[in-house]
Amino acid sequence: xxxxxxxxxxxxxxxxxxxxxxxxxxxxxxxxxxxxxxxxxxxxxxxxxxxxxxxxxxxxxxxxxxxxxxxxxxxxxxxxxxxxxxxxxxxxxxxxxxxxxxxxxxxxxxxxxxxxxxxxxxxxxxxxxxxxxxxxxxxxxxxxxxxxxxxxxxxxxxxxxxxxxxxxxxxxxxxxxxxxxxxxxxxxxxxxxxxxxxxxxxxxxxxxxxxxxxxxxxxxxxxxxxxxxxxxxxxxxxxxxxxxxxxxxxxxxxxxxxxxxxxxxxxxxxxxxxxxxxxxxxxxxxxxxx
Amino acid sequence: xxxxxxxxxxxxxxxxxxxxxxxxxxxxxxxxxxxxxxxxxxxxxxxxxxxxxxxxxxxxxxxxxxxxxxxxxxxxxxxxxxxxxxxxxxxxxxxxxxxxxxxxxxxxxxxxxxxxxxxxxxxxxxxxxxxxxxxxxxxxxxxxxxxxxxxxxxxxxxxxxxxxxxxxxxxxxxxxxxxxxxxxxxxxxxxxxxxxxxxxxxxxxxxxxxxxxxxxxxxxxxxxxxxxxxxxxxxxxxxxxxxxxxxxxxxxxxxxxxxxxxxxxxxxxxxxxxxxxxxxxxxxxxxxxxxxxxxxxxxxxxxxxxxxxxxxxxxxxxxxxxxxxxxxxxxxxxxxxxxxxxxxxxxxxxxxxxxxxxxxxxxxxxxxxxxxxxxxxxxxxxxxxxxxxxxxxx
Numbered sequence: 001x002x003x004x005x006x007x008x009x010x011x012x013x014x015x016x017x018x019x020x021x022x023x024x025x026x027x028x029x030x031x032x033x034x035x036x037x038x039x040x041x042x043x044x045x046x047x048x049x050x051x052x053x054x055x056x057x058x059x060x061x062x063x064x065x066x067x068x069x070x071x072x073x074x075x076x077x078x079x080x081x082x083x084x085x086x087x088x089x090x091x092x093x094x095x096x097x098x099x100x101x102x103x104x105x106x107x108x109x110x111x112x113x114x115x116x117x118x119x120x121x122x123x124x125x126x127x128x129x130x131x132x133x134x135x136x137x138x139x140x141x142x143x144x145x146x147x148x149x150x151x152x153x154x155x156x157x158x159x160x161x162x163x164x165x166x167x168x169x170x171x172x173x174x175x176x177x178x179x180x181x182x183x184x185x186x187x188x189x190x191x192x193x194x195x196x197x198x199x200x201x202x203x204x205x206x207x208x209x210x211x212x213x214x215x216x217x218x219x220x221x222x223x224x225x226x227x228x229x230x231x232x233x234x235x236x237x238x239x240x241x242x243x244x245x246x247x248x249x250x251x252x253x254x255x256x257x258x259x260x261x262x263x264x265x266x267x268x269x270x271x272x273x274x275x276x277x278x279x280x281x282x283x284x285x286x287x288x289x290x
Numbered sequence: 291x292x293x294x295x296x297x298x299x300x301x302x303x304x305x306x307x308x309x310x311x312x313x314x315x316x317x318x319x320x321x322x323x324x325x326x327x328x329x330x331x332x333x334x335x336x337x338x339x340x341x342x343x344x345x346x347x348x349x350x351x352x353x354x355x356x357x358x359x360x361x362x363x364x365x366x367x368x369x370x371x372x373x374x375x376x377x378x379x380x381x382x383x384x385x386x387x388x389x390x391x392x393x394x395x396x397x398x399x400x401x402x403x404x405x406x407x408x409x410x411x412x413x414x415x416x417x418x419x420x421x422x423x424x425x426x427x428x429x430x431x432x433x434x435x436x437x438x439x440x441x442x443x444x445x446x447x448x449x450x451x452x453x454x455x456x457x458x459x460x461x462x463x464x465x466x467x468x469x470x471x472x473x474x475x476x477x478x479x480x481x482x483x484x485x486x487x488x489x490x491x492x493x494x495x496x497x498x499x500x501x502x503x504x505x506x507x508x509x510x511x512x513x514x515x516x517x518x519x520x521x522x523x524x525x526x527x528x529x530x531x532x533x534x535x536x537x538x539x540x541x542x543x544x545x546x547x548x549x550x551x552x553x554x555x556x557x558x559x560x561x562x563x564x565x566x567x568x569x570x571x572x573x574x575x576x577x578x579x580x581x582x583x584x585x586x587x588x589x590x591x592x593x594x595x596x597x598x599x600x601x602x603x604x605x606x607x608x609x610x611x612x613x614x615x616x617x618x619x620x621x622x623x624x625x626x627x628x629x630x631x632x633x634x635x636x637x638x639x640x641x642x643x644x645x646x647x648x649x650x651x652x653x654x655x656x657x658x659x660x661x662x663x664x665x666x667x668x669x670x671x672x673x674x675x676x677x678x679x680x681x682x683x684x
Contacts, residue, residue: 207380
């Protein structure tokens with residue numbers, strides 16, 4: 001064919017004009033800029049400047065002084081402890097739920113989700129009431145002749161608060177991964193000589209790593225940055241890094257902003273590092289399910 | 291040869307639906323037994339009962355004469371090649387195959403035995419590969435190696451070739467048979483593919499509606515089917531209503547034919563089976579019956595023609611071309627006629643007027659049909675739909 005039309009390029013599928021794309025993306029971009037990038041920029045700016053605006057490392061140095069370091073250490077420790085407790089509680093629970101009949105599974109998951117319909121503040125206040133020296137828990141223990149115990153104002157109370165508030169975030173991702181494991185794989189393991197426990201350890205556990213990773217991330221990150229739980233369950237006596245940041249920022253002066261920012265900066269680094277570590281584990285198993 | 295596995299009066303139902311009723315079957319040592327039947331006939335349930343994944347409602351399962359109803363799967367000397375393989379996605383080929391030996395056998399022995407298995411299934415050097423990167427045929431081989439490494443007494447295979455393409459399936463049939471003969475392990479093989487069953491088995495167990503319809507060698511079930519279901523399911527069959535006039539004389543389609551069967555009551559109604567390849571197409575005037583050709587399909591070796599004989603559609607395979615809409619004569623030798631007792635299946639099958647639907651059901655393992663021929667579920671295995679575990683494999 002010598003006809004010119006035969007050689008003409010085929011009509012491409014029509015693309016949206018650049019202007020349309022730009023307009024549709026703009027709100028999202030603006031949102032990111034205003035509420036994610038700008039605050040981060042401020043944090044970095046205040047971390048590395050003095051009140052006159054000159055570059056300084058003094059803020060970071062101060063944050064690494066003993067008083068703040070102690071709080072930082074405590075925050076990391078408490079977050080790790082509550083994450084570990086959540087994991088130990090959630091994994092067997094998720095396993096048990098995945099073994100229920102489908103209808104009962106959704107009911108069980110609903111029960112775990114139910115507390116999340118109530119505001120975190122109210123949940124924490126309720127927990128505080130329960131734990132009061134003359135609260136219901138101690139009255140109940142009193143029935144057995146046990147003297148009232150001062151549960152509050154202790155690291156125990158804070159860990160309890162974190163576990164209570166964040167447990168569903170651990171259960172859900174683990175459950176959803178376990179529920180999706182092909183039942184035939186478990187049968188194959190049994191067929192090849194594994195009893196129930198060995199099947200769980202050798203097949204279910206390795207196949208649910210991605211759920212565990214997601215759960216750890218979703219519990220550790222809010223745990224390490226929480227301020228409200230520690231503040232209300234210890235009447236402000238046991239401070240975590242979140243409490244200090246909140247306190248500093250609410251002072252509304254530049255010097256306090258700088259310390260607050262420096263602490264936030266450290267916290268950010270901590271969270272990024274922890275996510276990098278967990279993602280490294282997750283990558284082996286096709287990434288993290290969040 | 292002694293009985294290795296025996297099922298005695300085994301009944302199993304799920305949610306009130308009887309899947310197996312009063313099943314009696316024994317399997318000899320070193321035998322290649324195939325459980326053959328369409329979706330939902332109870333063959334996979336039978337396999338799962340032997341494997342230890344289900345327990346019978348009543349009846350006993352015996353292994354070398356000992357009752358094993360309550361022996362869990364992991365303690366049975368039986369291994370399974372699962373439908374769609376069920377390889378462990380978190381382990382490589384080597385670790386999948388070594389799974390049964392881990393923590394039980396010294397490392398060096400594991401290495402030699404896995405290598406031995408890899409050689410047997412022609413996957414030498416594949417040990418470090420990720421199982422998800424393998425082709426269907428290779429995954430199949432890994433599954434076989436994994437199930438055989440523990441040297442089981444019995445290997446259960448649940449539609450192992452169902453996901454492979456035709457060419458590969460033929461090769462694997464041959465290989466499986468070789469492996470069975472080389473290892474001397476008893477194979478219990480579940481399939482809906484009659485050709486697979488005929489070419490590999492020592493014994494075929496034809497099942498339908500949770501009952502055994504016939505047990506026999508491949509030639510037995512093909513040449514001497516017990517009822518209309520077996521005749522129809524194994525190979526192609528024209529099944530017509532007839533009456534046994536006396537020994538060696540059967541009446542159908544308006545005339546009496548000579549046959550080789552005897553032992554029926556005088557004037558007993560029977561089902562008459564004539565295989566499509568046993569019918570001779572002759573000129574009209576020489577025919578014992580006459581028919582009108584409605585459809586001609588070229589099949590390579592022969593033509594497959596559908597012929598209307600007095601309103602009943604016959605399938606005939608002939609090497610001579612006949613045209614559509616022509617009238618032909620049909621000649622049937624006495625040894626081409628096989629007489630069967632009437633059964634629950636009589637009259638429901640055997641006519642070729644709805645041929646294509648029937649083929650779809652038989653040839654697609656992932657489509658399940660109800661008794662009206664409607665698709666109920668896809669990509670769900672026949673007998674497993676009542677398994678309580680959640681597990682969408684998507």
